[in-house]
Amino acid sequence: AQKVTQAQTEISVVEKEDVTLDCVYETRDTTYYLFWYKQPPSGELVFLIRRNSFDEQNEISGRYSWNFQKSTSSFNFTITASQVVDSAVYFCALRTPSGYALNFGKGTSLLVTP
Amino acid sequence: NAGVTQTPKFQVLKTGQSMTLQCAQDMNHEYMSWYRQDPGMGLRLIHYSVGAGITDQGEVPNGYNVSRSTTEDFPLRLLSAAPSQTSVYFCASSRTRSDEQFFGPGTRLTVL
Numbered sequence: 001a002q003k004v005t006q007a008q009t010e011i012s013v014v015e016k017e018d019v020t021l022d023c024v025y026e027t028r029d030t031t032y033y034l035f036w037y038k039q040p041p042s043g044e045l046v047f048l049i050r051r052n053s054f055d056e057q058n059e060i061s062g063r064y065s066w067n068f069q070k071s072t073s074s075f076n077f078t079i080t081a082s083q084v085v086d087s088a089v090y091f092c093a094l095r096t097p098s099g100y101a102l103n104f105g106k107g108t109s110l111l112v113t114p
Numbered sequence: 115n116a117g118v119t120q121t122p123k124f125q126v127l128k129t130g131q132s133m134t135l136q137c138a139q140d141m142n143h144e145y146m147s148w149y150r151q152d153p154g155m156g157l158r159l160i161h162y163s164v165g166a167g168i169t170d171q172g173e174v175p176n177g178y179n180v181s182r183s184t185t186e187d188f189p190l191r192l193l194s195a196a197p198s199q200t201s202v203y204f205c206a207s208s209r210t211r212s213d214e215q216f217f218g219p220g221t222r223l224t225v226l
Contacts, residue, residue, distance in 0.1 A: 009154075047216065091157070
């Protein structure tokens with residue numbers, strides 16, 4: 001069975017602070033894909049990143065970075081120098097070749113205050 | 115490309131009424147899915163399709179029907195609406211099983 005756990009329900013930071021959102025996954029498949037999505041207050045779901053299980057390189061995109069560690073089954077997301085526009089709910093998700101859709105975590109609500 | 119479109123954006127139903135939520139994509143994606151989002155629950159899969167004419171149940175299929183007569187369209191039917199179906203519904207599509215899914219803007223449904 002596939003499962004994604006986002007233990008942090010809500011996080012509140014002050015602008016310019018760094019913040020890390022945790023994601024732990026479970027799967028028996030050796031090939032799988034991990035994703036992060038952002039859901040701003042307007043409600044749409046915005047794709048951020050896709051990572052396959054064979055690529056453990058960390059990725060950086062501007063202020064965003066992702067740390068994928070198979071040894072701990074984690075795919076954590078860090079926002080550096082957070083901004084008010086980063087306020088959103090962030091979802092981690094897992095997809096496997098044997099599955100047909102995404103398994104989502106319950107999301108972490110991030111509030112960045114000025 | 116319009117991407118994934120959903121109509122309507124908002125809908126209020128009375129218990130027992132039926133309706134269809136529309137979803138269309140113009141990216142020629144084979145895989146399409148319907149999710150519902152409830153507070154504190156994340157997104158849960160209702161039904162999915164791996165191509166025209168092929169559909170299957172997800173995690174929470176009861177009370178919903180789907181069909182896929184064309185690659186582009188994947189409507190979700192509520193047969194007899196219940197208050198427990200009050201939720202935000204998202205349609206999504208992807209090119210393959212391993213690709214990211216692209217989501218529509220969502221339909222906020224309230225059942226009284």
